[in-house]
Amino acid sequence: MTKDAAPSAAGRPRLSGAPTGSPRQDIIREATALFVAKGYAETTMSEIARSAGLRQSSLYYWFARKEHILQALLEENRSSLALAASLEGRSGPAAPRLYAVLHADAMQLCSAPLDFYEFERVARSQPQNFGAFFDDYAALHGLTASIVRQGVESGEFQAVESEDAATAALGLNEGLQRHYRQPLPGLRSYSAEQVSGLSADTTLARLLAAPGKLAAVRAEAADLTAGWNPSAES
Amino acid sequence: MTKDAAPSAAGRPRLSGAPTGSPRQDIIREATALFVAKGYAETTMSEIARSAGLRQSSLYYWFARKEHILQALLEENRSSLALAASLEGRSGPAAPRLYAVLHADAMQLCSAPLDFYEFERVARSQPQNFGAFFDDYAALHGLTASIVRQGVESGEFQAVESEDAATAALGLNEGLQRHYRQPLPGLRSYSAEQVSGLSADTTLARLLAAPGKLAAVRAEAADLTAGWNPSAES
DNA sequence: CGCCTTTTCGATAAGTTATTGAAAGTCTGT
DNA sequence: ACAGACTTTCAATAACTTATCGAAAAGGCG
Numbered sequence: 001m002t003k004d005a006a007p008s009a010a011g012r013p014r015l016s017g018a019p020t021g022s023p024r025q026d027i028i029r030e031a032t033a034l035f036v037a038k039g040y041a042e043t044t045m046s047e048i049a050r051s052a053g054l055r056q057s058s059l060y061y062w063f064a065r066k067e068h069i070l071q072a073l074l075e076e077n078r079s080s081l082a083l084a085a086s087l088e089g090r091s092g093p094a095a096p097r098l099y100a101v102l103h104a105d106a107m108q109l110c111s112a113p114l115d116f117y118e119f120e121r122v123a124r125s126q127p128q129n130f131g132a133f134f135d136d137y138a139a140l141h142g143l144t145a146s147i148v149r150q151g152v153e154s155g156e157f158q159a160v161e162s163e164d165a166a167t168a169a170l171g172l173n174e175g176l177q178r179h180y181r182q183p184l185p186g187l188r189s190y191s192a193e194q195v196s197g198l199s200a201d202t203t204l205a206r207l208l209a210a211p212g213k214l215a216a217v218r219a220e221a222a223d224l225t226a227g228w229n230p231s232a233e234s
Numbered sequence: 235m236t237k238d239a240a241p242s243a244a245g246r247p248r249l250s251g252a253p254t255g256s257p258r259q260d261i262i263r264e265a266t267a268l269f270v271a272k273g274y275a276e277t278t279m280s281e282i283a284r285s286a287g288l289r290q291s292s293l294y295y296w297f298a299r300k301e302h303i304l305q306a307l308l309e310e311n312r313s314s315l316a317l318a319a320s321l322e323g324r325s326g327p328a329a330p331r332l333y334a335v336l337h338a339d340a341m342q343l344c345s346a347p348l349d350f351y352e353f354e355r356v357a358r359s360q361p362q363n364f365g366a367f368f369d370d371y372a373a374l375h376g377l378t379a380s381i382v383r384q385g386v387e388s389g390e391f392q393a394v395e396s397e398d399a400a401t402a403a404l405g406l407n408e409g410l411q412r413h414y415r416q417p418l419p420g421l422r423s424y425s426a427e428q429v430s431g432l433s434a435d436t437t438l439a440r441l442l443a444a445p446g447k448l449a450a451v452r453a454e455a456a457d458l459t460a461g462w463n464p465s466a467e468s
Numbered sequence: 469c470g471c472c473t474t475t476t477c478g479a480t481a482a483g484t485t486a487t488t489g490a491a492a493g494t495c496t497g498t
Numbered sequence: 499a500c501a502g503a504c505t506t507t508c509a510a511t512a513a514c515t516t517a518t519c520g521a522a523a524a525g526g527c528g
Contacts, residue, residue: 011506012492020506041275045485058507060486117351117412124416138420158445163422167413168406168436175409178351179401182358186372188397202402206440211392245475246523254475279516292476294517 018053024062024072027052031069032113040070040118067126073113074133080105081136083228084143094151095208096220099200101144102169104225106196109177116174141166148207157207169203252287258296258306261286265303266347274304274352301360307347308367314339315370317462318377328385329442330454333434335378336403338459340430343411350408375400382441391441403437 014020030051034043045066049056063069083104087097109116123130145166151157176190176199183189190198200221205214248254264285268277279300283290297303317338321331343350357364379400385391410424410433417423424432434455439448 010494010504012508014507023506044483046483054506055508057486057488057509061506064486066485120412120416120418127419134419137418141418141421158439164432165436167421167424168410168432171409171413172402172406172436173409174412175405175407176402178354178408179405182354184371184375185361185368187375187401190401198398198402202399202406202440205392206436244473244525246477248476257475278514280514288475289477291478291517291519295475298517300516 014054016053020053023052023054027059027062028069028072032073035070035073036113040114040122065126067122067129070114070119070122071126071129074119074130080108081140081143083225084140084147086228087224088143088146093156093220094147094154095156095204095213095217096224098144098147098151098169098207099204099217099221100224101147102173102200102203103196103221104228105140105170106173106177106199107192109173110180110192110195115181116177141170144169151207156209158209160207165203165207169199172203173199248288250287254287257286257288261293261296262303262306266307269304269307270347274348274356299360301356301363304348304353304356305360305363308353308364314342315374315377317459318374318381320462321458322377322380327390327454328381328388329390329438329447329451330458332378332381332385332403332441333438333451333455334458335381336407336434336437337430337455338462339374339404340407340411340433341426343407344414344426344429349415350411375404378403385441390443392443394441399437399441403433406437407433 009020011020027048031043031048034047034051045059046056048069049059052059063072080101084101087101090097112119119133123133127134141163145162148157148160148162148165148169152159152162176195179187180190180192180195197218201214201218204217205211208214208217243254245254261282265277265282268281268285279293280290282303283293286293297306314335318335321335324331346353353367357367361368375397379396382391382394382399382403383396386393386396410429413421414424414426414429431452435448435452438451439445442448442451
């Protein structure tokens, strides 16, 4: 049941006559487009089925629950954690590493198919299926706090409590991604790059012992991120 | 239709025999408790009806749509805007006034019956009914930016773009309220006071030209807020 | 007493997620 | 070639949701 992708032409043919490619991937692709356009809660299984070219009840052959489609989406979005894991253990000043991690996380939050909070809501209602989500978050938080601690110990950063600083930094990322996804009426709207820059700038400006170095930190962070390939890590 | 509160004993008696006090207020009260406990989307009209002592369909005599109950809730939660409006025009240093506004806003976000993002989601789906929500937000943002600008001009703050700083400050409040309402597994949990302090501390530490003054600012802000009564303003 | 207003109720429509058993193909072994 | 197993799809339907409608049950008033 729920095989990954069977390009075989077996099974009852579709009424729509549509060419049955890789149903699982088709469903994920169409669902992603709909989630992006309308959000998770507002997208119905009937709409996904119509887009993917089969009937609503047939969807449940591939995904027993609506949340499982979301779960399949999640597993393609873990790159910022990999970057953080890589940069946490690297030598050199902490500030550019922290900037790179925060900026990459914000960019990922902005470009993900789903609003972070919508994702979190679903994850919380299905803890047994989304344990990886919370594990990843806790790991990212821990790595962020670790980089902060390194910066504090080296004197780059002011003397802050590293766990709280990490919570604030990630919370700022989450709060600001909203302003990219859903600009509030009457306020200016931001691009993903602007949101990510604002968030990382704000956190670093708060932490740096020498605030004048922010521009240099930003440039160094760009070097760290350049050529980063999430899947090419040990 | 939808009268405010008619303590008259007219109308068909309830099957439950419950004493029909002020149905509208009863419904709001019970719905609030359920929203706090389970969230808006997960609370059904049937549950609200059961708690309030009438039938599901009878609810629609008092509130034609589920969102109207939420709308009624909103109108009791506008105190931080009033504080901001009061403090924006006041003389004296900007830092304590900004701290007081941000702290009060965070406290309100934490103590509100509904998660900010859940509220925003509903508001966005019913713009004609929730225009006041967006108006209030834009007003709070404008006042916050104004106080930031005052601080920049007086030299208390670093030279920042005031609109962006306000966006970041409010976004941090919104992002952190989540950590109070729904602590993520594996991370420490915060009280409302801790969340609000962390948020206001973080923003002010980022803005202040003299970071060492944060403790003093915090104390002055407490004085500004002390004895503040939302409803006693011109 | 008959009529109007207020409030509640039951029945029901239309939409949602999810289950079930049957149908309609391909594939495999003999 | 063909019986049986396997894969995939479908229609029907259950259980739940928000919301509407007309009827019912009271009080108030001429």
